[in-house]
Amino acid sequence: MSRLLIRGARLFGAQAADLLVEDGIIREVGSVRATGDVEVLDADGLVALPGLVDLHVHLREPGREDAETIATGSAAAAAGGYTAVFAMANTSPVTDTAEAAERVLDLGRACGLTQVVPVGAVTKGLAGAELAELGLMARSRAAVRVFSDDGHCVHDARVMRRALEYVKPFGGVISQHAQDPRLAGPDACCHEGEVSGRLGLPGWPGIAEESIVARDVMLARHTGSRVHVAHVSTAGTVEVIRWAKAQGIDVTAEVTPHHLALTTDLLVGYDPVYKVNPPLRPTEDVEALRAALVDGTIDAVATDHAPHARHDKEHAFADAAFGMLGLETALSVVSEVLVRPGLLDWAGVARVMSTSPARIGGLAAQGRSLSEGEPAHITLVDPDREVTVDATTSRSRSRNNPWHGRTFRGAVEATVYAGRITHERWTTSRTHRPLTTATPGADL
Amino acid sequence: MSEGDISRALRRIGHEILERNKGSDGLVLLGIPSRGVPLARRLAACIEDVEGTQIPVGELDITLHRDDLRRHPVRTAHRSRIPAAGIDDQVVVLVDDVLYSGRTIRAALDALSELGRPRAVRLAVLVDRGHRELPIRADHVGKNLPTSRDERVHVRVAELDGIDVVRISGGEGR
Amino acid sequence: MTRHLISSADLSRVEVEDILETAASMHDLQRREVKKVPTLRGRTIINFFFEDSTRTRSSFEIAGKWMSADTINLSAKGSSTSKGESLRDTAMTVDAMAVDALVIRHNASGACHQVAQWVRCSVINAGDGTHEHPTQALLDAYTLRTRLGDLDGKHVVIVGDLTHSRVFRSNVITLKTLGARVTVVAPPTLMPSGIAAWSAADGFATSWHLDPVLDGDGEHGPVDAVMMLRVQRERMSGGYFPTAREYTVGYGLTRDRLDRLVARNDDVLVLHPGPMNRGLEIAPEAADAPQSVVLDQVSAGVAVRMAVLYHLLAGDDTPAPPLAAATTDGAAR
Numbered sequence: 001m002s003r004l005l006i007r008g009a010r011l012f013g014a015q016a017a018d019l020l021v022e023d024g025i026i027r028e029v030g031s032v033r034a035t036g037d038v039e040v041l042d043a044d045g046l047v048a049l050p051g052l053v054d055l056h057v058h059l060r061e062p063g064r065e066d067a068e069t070i071a072t073g074s075a076a077a078a079a080g081g082y083t084a085v086f087a088m089a090n091t092s093p094v095t096d097t098a099e100a101a102e103r104v105l106d107l108g109r110a111c112g113l114t115q116v117v118p119v120g121a122v123t124k125g126l127a128g129a130e131l132a133e134l135g136l137m138a139r140s141r142a143a144v145r146v147f148s149d150d151g152h153c154v155h156d157a158r159v160m161r162r163a164l165e166y167v168k169p170f171g172g173v174i175s176q177h178a179q180d181p182r183l184a185g186p187d188a189c190c191h192e193g194e195v196s197g198r199l200g201l202p203g204w205p206g207i208a209e210e211s212i213v214a215r216d217v218m219l220a221r222h223t224g225s226r227v228h229v230a231h232v233s234t235a236g237t238v239e240v241i242r243w244a245k246a247q248g249i250d251v252t253a254e255v256t257p258h259h260l261a262l263t264t265d266l267l268v269g270y271d272p273v274y275k276v277n278p279p280l281r282p283t284e285d286v287e288a289l290r291a292a293l294v295d296g297t298i299d300a301v302a303t304d305h306a307p308h309a310r311h312d313k314e315h316a317f318a319d320a321a322f323g324m325l326g327l328e329t330a331l332s333v334v335s336e337v338l339v340r341p342g343l344l345d346w347a348g349v350a351r352v353m354s355t356s357p358a359r360i361g362g363l364a365a366q367g368r369s370l371s372e373g374e375p376a377h378i379t380l381v382d383p384d385r386e387v388t389v390d391a392t393t394s395r396s397r398s399r400n401n402p403w404h405g406r407t408f409r410g411a412v413e414a415t416v417y418a419g420r421i422t423h424e425r426w427t428t429s430r431t432h433r434p435l436t437t438a439t440p441g442a443d444l
Numbered sequence: 445m446s447e448g449d450i451s452r453a454l455r456r457i458g459h460e461i462l463e464r465n466k467g468s469d470g471l472v473l474l475g476i477p478s479r480g481v482p483l484a485r486r487l488a489a490c491i492e493d494v495e496g497t498q499i500p501v502g503e504l505d506i507t508l509h510r511d512d513l514r515r516h517p518v519r520t521a522h523r524s525r526i527p528a529a530g531i532d533d534q535v536v537v538l539v540d541d542v543l544y545s546g547r548t549i550r551a552a553l554d555a556l557s558e559l560g561r562p563r564a565v566r567l568a569v570l571v572d573r574g575h576r577e578l579p580i581r582a583d584h585v586g587k588n589l590p591t592s593r594d595e596r597v598h599v600r601v602a603e604l605d606g607i608d609v610v611r612i613s614g615g616e617g618r
Numbered sequence: 619m620t621r622h623l624i625s626s627a628d629l630s631r632v633e634v635e636d637i638l639e640t641a642a643s644m645h646d647l648q649r650r651e652v653k654k655v656p657t658l659r660g661r662t663i664i665n666f667f668f669e670d671s672t673r674t675r676s677s678f679e680i681a682g683k684w685m686s687a688d689t690i691n692l693s694a695k696g697s698s699t700s701k702g703e704s705l706r707d708t709a710m711t712v713d714a715m716a717v718d719a720l721v722i723r724h725n726a727s728g729a730c731h732q733v734a735q736w737v738r739c740s741v742i743n744a745g746d747g748t749h750e751h752p753t754q755a756l757l758d759a760y761t762l763r764t765r766l767g768d769l770d771g772k773h774v775v776i777v778g779d780l781t782h783s784r785v786f787r788s789n790v791i792t793l794k795t796l797g798a799r800v801t802v803v804a805p806p807t808l809m810p811s812g813i814a815a816w817s818a819a820d821g822f823a824t825s826w827h828l829d830p831v832l833d834g835d836g837e838h839g840p841v842d843a844v845m846m847l848r849v850q851r852e853r854m855s856g857g858y859f860p861t862a863r864e865y866t867v868g869y870g871l872t873r874d875r876l877d878r879l880v881a882r883n884d885d886v887l888v889l890h891p892g893p894m895n896r897g898l899e900i901a902p903e904a905a906d907a908p909q910s911v912v913l914d915q916v917s918a919g920v921a922v923r924m925a926v927l928y929h930l931l932a933g934d935d936t937p938a939p940p941l942a943a944a945t946t947d948g949a950a951r
Contacts, residue, residue, distance in 0.1 A: 192811045192812075193811055193812045194811070194812025194815045194816050195812070196811055196812070197781075197810035197811040197812040197813060197816055198787070198810075198812070198816060199727055199728060199749060200727035200728075200746075200747050200748035200749035200750070200784060200787065201727050201728070201747075201749075203811050205811075269731065270727070270728030270729075270731045270732050271732075272732075310704070311703075311704040311707070312704075313704075314704040314705060314706035314707070315704055315705045315706075315726075316705050316724060316726030316727075316728060316729035316732060316747075317726060317727065317728045317729075317732065318726040318727060318728075318747065319705070319726055505643060507643075508643070508655040508656075508657040508928070509655065509656060509657070513657065513932045513933060514932070514933065514934055515934060516933060516934055517933045517934060518928070518929050518930075518932050518933025518934075519933070520636040520637075520639050520640050521639070521640040521643045521644070521925075521928065522639060522640075522642075522643055523642050523643040523646055524643065524646065554656065558650065558652045558654065558655065559650065559652075
């Protein structure tokens with residue numbers, strides 16, 4: 001039985017307290033005296049949050065293990081402070097059966113660095129035509145609750161309606177990648193506006209997202225279902241969601257760190273590292289997204305971590321793959337753009353990066369308070385440490401990192417998953433000393 | 445050289461050209477930009493004064509044939525103006541202000557070879573300052589000005605610079 | 619630092635004028651028996667065409683050969699579905715052979731810009747997707763200047779599928795650099811996104827109506843040249859306009875429109891980058907009219923491309939020093 005004592009962290013950024021963890025549970029909170037065989041983690045000056053939960057990652061396994069595996073993705077997740085990640089279904093083969101979902105679950109467990117929750121496809125093969133075996137996936141050991149064709153939009157209204165209805169009995173939720181293919185086709189790669197006009201890049205107008213979200217919230221109302229909007233990118237979508245919530249419609253939404261910080265102007269150099277779906281938008285949209293996250297219109301931050309092999313990115317912009325890495329930098333980005341200017345406090349960060357995503361994804365054991373008896377999923381953050389992102393030192397297999405060279409204030413210091421430290425970053429001022437009662441000469 | 449020196453030299457060169465050519469038949473003067481061009485025109489005028497015939501005058505841009513292009517920022521090339529009668533079987537007299545290393549003239553000969561086949565090519569220069577790097581010599585020289593390499597020869601012509609003068613600067617000074 | 623020509627905005631007014639001046643001397647070559655100058659002897663130029671184009675490629679090939687360079691043509695598939703070598707690997711492989719210049723045509727906007735980040739040689743954009751085609755703009759400017767002289771204050775009208783036109787994007791820049799006034803005409807579905815802010819920022823006018831512009835009414839003023847852009851029939855299936863005949867009635871240079879133009883100014887010039895859809899965006903009578911300078915454009919193409927190759931490759935690698943006379947060009951390097 002391993003015991004871990006986290007000493008002096010500020011819980012949710014507020015009062016400092018010690019946390020004693022044993023067998024994966026928080027045993028004691030407060031002023032704890034370490035006795036016996038216990039690992040001590042000096043967390044003075046650090047903020048303790050419930051383990052972060054990411055509703056949207058691409059782990060590429062099975063099928064594209066050259067870009068990422070469940071193991072490397074889990075390592076990146078742990079380094080980013082994540083104790084749970086929802087692995088999207090657009091693998092090869094697609095996760096559209098119970099067997100495929102269980103395979104992802106088992107690979108995640110074998111690695112053991114974070115809870116890997118398989119997301120099931122909404123339609124067979126992501127083709128958007130026939131429902132996948134949603135019920136069997138829900139009943140499987142993977143207990144799938146979140147379903148998404150992400151990468152593709154469930155654009156057929158009837159199929160979306162059926163899906164929304166069908167998942168109700170098992171409390172499932174459809175996470176929609178909102179992109180009307182008739183308004184933004186597969187070539188669309190740059191926010192439709194002055195930048196796309198000048199650069200001659202096929203435009204991806206905001207209306208292609210907004211019109212689907214508007215339809216989906218109305219469908220959710222009509223069917224009495226829950227719907228989740230993946231990677232919100234425009235102010236218009238925020239308005240629709242805000243209205244829908246005011247109507248009492250059960251809609252939730254997520255936003256990526258890159259949509260909170262980066263704008264379409266970055267595309268001027270045609271660097272494919274900035275190519276992502278939905279695309280980066282203008283400043284007005286970025287500002288609306290930040291405000292929406294702060295006021296709760298958008299419930300959660302989700303990275304849409306999308307690793308790509310170099311040879312899939314090193315093409316002409318229009319030919320390059322869509323997507324950016326995000327797991328390892330998410331907390332730092334949120335800290336820099338929201339906490340530092342005082343828009344969000346650390347309790348708010350816990351809400352958007354842990355509690356809400358856990359609730360949306362149906363993870364009862366994650367995103368909880370840091371109290372006695374709760375599972376020990378804990379993220380320790382140094383709110384003041386400045387980090388300059390170095391893309392080359394990533395734990396991900398891929399390197400398509402848009403943050404390379406940027407400096408952020410606030411970084412994950414250590415991650416505890418089910419009572420075990422899955423990530424730690426040491427400075428000389430911080431010690432990690434196993435303290436034993438009966439080992440002479442055990443000084444460190 | 446003063447203004448007077450220059451005009452006397454040009455008149456003398458004009459006479460020499462006619463003498464050498466035994467008249468003005470088949471003569472074409474081609475000035476090398478920039479200052480060779482007005483000098484060529486003046487020579488043609490001198491010759492017309494003496495012989496009463498107008499001889500064709502043109503410009504030969506040698507930029508594209510220089511051997512030192514890679515040593516300098518790129519220079520704009522300009523159009524050559526070859527008289528309508530062309531240069532085939534004509535006696536072309538190249539006209540330039542200063543003859544120094546001879547490389548400009550080598551480039552001019554290359555440029556000419558792409559335009560046709562003259563019967564003969566001669567060279568008239570206002571100043572020969574020595575220090576040839578190629579086996580090139582002028583047929584007609586306004587003035588021989590032995591110089592050292594660290595001196596510079598400045599030729600100014602009224603059509604471009606507002607004044608006619610040849611000066612030397614640098615070196616020991618004169 | 620190698621010099622590239624990727625966007626028309628890479629050239630200042632002085633540089634454009636120098637290139638056009640050099641092009642004039644190159645143009646003379648075409649009338650000679652020996653159509654060659656030794657200036658780029660020993661240089662190797664690769665024409666790397668990821669998108670087919672017989673005319674532009676042969677224009678560049680002739681240009682390189684007449685400069686005495688060794689020119690080699692390479693084709694490559696540029697489609698996003700080909701999972702072969704990445705663009706970067708392809709570019710760097712060729713660059714590793716120590717070539718002096720890559721002339722690239724690609725179906726993706728920005729491809730030349732990206733390649734220039736990866737290679738040491740000079741990169742010349744022969745057309746990248748719907749982004750730019752700088753040598754086309756230069757040869758159009760050359761053609762205009764040959765007939766109209768200095769372009770300061772001259773009014774050039776560009777008509778057609780602007781959304782998908784790299785000729786438009788480059789021409790707007792070069793024409794403005796040379797001081798011309800530009801008006802662009804297209805139906806709303808063929809106007810590029812963001813055109814309102816873009817045209818305001820860059821100082822050109824836009825209109826959905828061709829006739830008032832050609833008639834020189836009101837704020838438009840008299841027209842010195844009309845540039846008709848090719849309209850692809852495939853755009854009909856994208857829903858950009860309903861039928862070819864409707865497009866022609868609204869935006870084609872019909873015989874009637876030509877007659878009205880010529881009546882106002884018989885020195886007006888008609889340009890077209892080619893290939894032309896006779897009867898769609900330009901009536902045959904207009905294509906063949908005395909005012910049409912389409913063939914001049916083609917002839918200018920070789921000379922201008924020779925001048926571009928010369929200006930990028932002949933000198934040392936430092937940018938040319940600015941002339942003493944102040945230039946007021948706004949075009950960025």
